[in-house]
Every structure is written in C-alpha cells, then in structure tokens.
Amino acid sequence: MNCKKIQRLLPVMVGSEIPESKISAVKAHLEKCPECRHEYESYILSLEKTKEWLKKDRKDWEDREWQQIIQKAVRDKEPEVSALAPWPFKKAWAYALMAVFAIALALLVIWPSFNNEEIMPGTRMLAESQTELFRSFEDKSKQEIISMTMVSKETGLKIVWFFNKNFELEDKK
Amino acid sequence: MKNDGELVEEVLRGVHSSFEILLRPYRQGLLNMVYRMTGNLEEAKEVCQDAVIKIYRYLNKFKKGRSFKNWIYKITVNSTYDFLRKKKKYEDIVEGQKNLVNGASPDPEKQLLNKEIRAKVEACLQILSPKEKAVFLLRDEEGFSIEEASKVLGCSSMSVRTHLSRARQKIRTRFEKIYPIRTRKV
Numbered sequence: 001m002n003c004k005k006i007q008r009l010l011p012v013m014v015g016s017e018i019p020e021s022k023i024s025a026v027k028a029h030l031e032k033c034p035e036c037r038h039e040y041e042s043y044i045l046s047l048e049k050t051k052e053w054l055k056k057d058r059k060d061w062e063d064r065e066w067q068q069i070i071q072k073a074v075r076d077k078e079p080e081v082s083a084l085a086p087w088p089f090k091k092a093w094a095y096a097l098m099a100v101f102a103i104a105l106a107l108l109v110i111w112p113s114f115n116n117e118e119i120m121p122g123t124r125m126l127a128e129s130q131t132e133l134f135r136s137f138e139d140k141s142k143q144e145i146i147s148m149t150m151v152s153k154e155t156g157l158k159i160v161w162f163f164n165k166n167f168e169l170e171d172k173k
Numbered sequence: 174m175k176n177d178g179e180l181v182e183e184v185l186r187g188v189h190s191s192f193e194i195l196l197r198p199y200r201q202g203l204l205n206m207v208y209r210m211t212g213n214l215e216e217a218k219e220v221c222q223d224a225v226i227k228i229y230r231y232l233n234k235f236k237k238g239r240s241f242k243n244w245i246y247k248i249t250v251n252s253t254y255d256f257l258r259k260k261k262k263y264e265d266i267v268e269g270q271k272n273l274v275n276g277a278s279p280d281p282e283k284q285l286l287n288k289e290i291r292a293k294v295e296a297c298l299q300i301l302s303p304k305e306k307a308v309f310l311l312r313d314e315e316g317f318s319i320e321e322a323s324k325v326l327g328c329s330s331m332s333v334r335t336h337l338s339r340a341r342q343k344i345r346t347r348f349e350k351i352y353p354i355r356t357r358k359v
Contacts, residue, residue, distance in 0.1 A: 011341035012334060015312065017319055046348035047313065047341060053294045054314050059208055060201045061218075069222045070196070073229040074189045 001025050006036050014043040145170065177241035184232055192229060199242060202315050203249050209298055209310050210253045220256045224249040246315075246325045250307055257303060296351060297344045308333050309340040 006029045012018045013026055030037045061069075146163045162171040175183070175194075183191040203224065208217035227248050235244055298306055307326060311317040312333075319337075323330045 008338075011338040011345075014341065015337070017312075017334060017337065042349065043341060043345050046345040049348065050294070050297050050344055051313055053290050053297075054205075054209075056290045057294050058201065058205055059214060059217075061204060065218070066200055067193070069225050070193045072222065073226045074192055 001029055003029075003033060003036055006030070006033070007039055010036070010040050010043050013040065014047050178237055181232060181235055181237075181241065184229075195241070196225065196228070196245070199245060203245065206246070206307075206310055206315065207249060207253050209294075209314070210250075210303065210306060211256065212295065212299075216256070220252050221249065223256075224252040227252065240321070240324070243321055243324045246311070246317075247327070250325060254303065293351070297347050300343050300347055301340050305336045305340040305343070308336040309344070312337055 006026055009018055009022060009026055013023075018026065030040055144165055146165075146167070148161045148163070149158060150161075151158045160173045161169060162173075164170050175191075177195060180191045180195040184195060204217060204221055207220045207224075208214055211217050211220065224245075228245050231248075235241065298309075301309060304326070308322055311322040311325060312319070317325065319330050319333050322337075323333045326333065
C-alpha cells in the first residue's frame with residue numbers, strides 16, 4: 001500500500017475500526033514511513049484530546065428536573081396498546097398482502113363494466129331498459145314482457161325489442 | 174437486577190416507577206448527545222423531554238430481544254434532527270459557535286462553566302455536519318460500535334465508517350490549527 005492509501009485508513013485505524021486484514025499492512029507501513037507515522041500520531045493526539053474535553057464538559061440532569069420529566073411522560077400518556085395482534089412478519093409482507101387485496105377489489109369493481117361493453121359499434125344499451133329489467137326481478141311471476149332499447153350514436157335510430165317471459169322475441173319496433 | 178426487556182414489560186403492565194429505573198443508565202448520555210448536537214443546554218433538555226415522552230408513548234412498539242439502548246438513542250437522535258430542521262437551527266448554531274470561538278460575548282451560563290474547555294469542544298464540533306457529529310459522538314463519546322451506530326442512525330456500517338473517518342479528519346485539521354506547535358512535523 002502507498003502513503004495515499006494508508007493515510008485514508010488512518011482515521012479508522014485510530015479507533016480500531018479498520019478491517020483486521022489491513023492492520024498488519026498499515027502497521028508495517030507506519031514503521032518505515034515517518035510522514036505517515038506523524039499523521040497517525042496526530043490523529044491519536046487530536047482524538048484523545050477531544051475525548052478528554054468531551055469528558056470534562058459532560059452535563060447531567062438535576063435529579064428534580066429528571067424526575068419531573070419522567071412524571072410528565074408517565075402522566076401525559078399511557079403507552080399505546082394496539083387493538084390488533086402485532087404483525088409477526090416483515091412489514092413488506094403486509095404491504096404485499098394489502099396490494100393483492102387492492103388489486104382483487106379493483107378487479108371486482110372493474111369486471112362488470114367489461115361485461116356491459118357496447119354490443120355493436122355505435123350502439124349502446126339504454127339505462128331505461130336495464131331499469132325496467134331490474135325492476136321486474138322484484139316480481140318475476142307478474143312479468144310478462146321485457147323490452148330492450150338500443151340507440152345508434154351516429155344516426156339516433158332507436159330499436160326496441162320486446163320479449164315474452166320465456167325471452168322469446170315478440171316484437172321489434 | 175432486571176434487564177431492560179423485563180423493565181419494559183413491567184412498565185407496560187402499569188408499573189410506572191420502572192420507567193425511571195429503565196431510563197436512568199442512559200439519562201446522561203442522551204442529554205449530552207443532544208447537547209452537542211444543538212449546542213445549547215436548555216434546548217437539549219427540551220428535546221430530551223420530548224424524546225422521553227415519545228419513548229414512554231411508543232414503548233409497546235419496542236421489539237423484545239432488540240437493544241433498548243439503540244432504540245432510545247434512535248428516537249432521541251431523530252427528535253434532535255426534527256428540532257434542528259424545524260427551527261432551522263443548525264445555521265444559527267454554527268454562527269453562534271463561530272462567534273464564541275472568535276471571542277464574541279458568550280452567554281452568562283457559559284461563563285459560569287468551564288469556558289475554555291467548552292470553547293475547545295465547540296471549536297472541534299462546529300465544523301462537522303449533523304450526521305458526522307452524530308456518528309462521532311455515538312462512537313467516540315458514547316462508545317457505540319459501528320454496527321450499533323448504524324442501527325441508531327438507520328444507515329449502513331459503511332456509511333458510518335465514512336462519516337466517522339471524515340469527522341476525525343476534520344477534527345484533526347481543526348486541532349492542528351488550535352495547537353500548531355504540538356502537532357507540527359518534526
């Protein structure tokens with residue numbers, strides 16, 4: 001390793017956070033290179049001194065103050081208790097499950113509209129015929145005739161089909 | 174002597190007195206961590222108070238078997254970041270610390286305490302970014318391992334090493350400016 005690489009490792013060498021595989025190489029280099037050794041000693045000195053100052057400048061709570069904070073925390077809120085059992089797996093699984101449910105729900109909502117697609121190009125079922133049809137479900141026994149109206153978007157031509165209770169075509173207007 | 178997990182369970186069962194016993198070993202560490210980050214003792218106490226309330230409130234979310242120490246430090250560090258962000262405090266602190274190091278009038282509380290040491294500490298820490306400061310303080314003041322610090326800060330071990338390395342480089346550079354003779358090349 002050259003000096004540049006060694007000097008990059010020195011800040012972590014002083015705190016022993018360097019990978020073990022590199023320690024011997026760095027130590028060997030420091031023994032033969034006075035410039036890097038000086039850098040290393042400089043790191044040690046600055047870190048030791050800073051730690052010493054931090055230790056001397058350490059603060060603490062006054063007991064009364066600390067007790068007040070604890071009392072405030074305990075008095076203000078009870079620890080939250082969830083009504084649901086804790087999710088035993090990773091959060092990602094919960095999100096995946098929610099996504100599957102959302103897709104299933106969306107399909108349930110969208111699917112019927114696919115079935116109600118236009119029967120022929122330029123033609124659409126009118127709501128009135130459907131309403132008539134659905135209304136008939138309430139009293140099927142009395143239903144004799146079912147009508148279905150189709151209107152062309154382009155020409156405005158209206159065709160009405162009449163069916164009997166066996167869904168056989170009775171009339172067409 | 175009960176461990177943290179047992180004390181957490183006691184608090185959740187309604188034994189409020191156990192909450193103080195649970196936090197007692199960490200009270201000084203938390204305060205100092207926030208104090209170094211904010212640069213103001215009163216603000217640090219306010220942030221700590223919020224953090225303690227959050228710790229109590231969300232105690233049921235603490236996962237058994239994990240490190241309670243890491244968990245409370247994570248809450249506290251996040252509360253500090255929130256505080257600094259909300260008040261856009263960081264720039265003001267840097268400015269204030271520059272004034273202090275340059276000899277501008279410190280507040281009366283600072284005069285009472287060891288002014289010289291505080292100025293040295295602040296001179297070293299002021300040049301660090303909030304992340305570098307958090308990494309440096311967790312590792313070199315609170316004695317966290319790299320892995321613990323990465324869990325507290327929610328980043329990778331590699332990121333912690335990089336920030337720590339940068340922080341130490343900056344501190345060394347600042348230290349050489351303060352003490353040019355002692356560290357001068359021979």
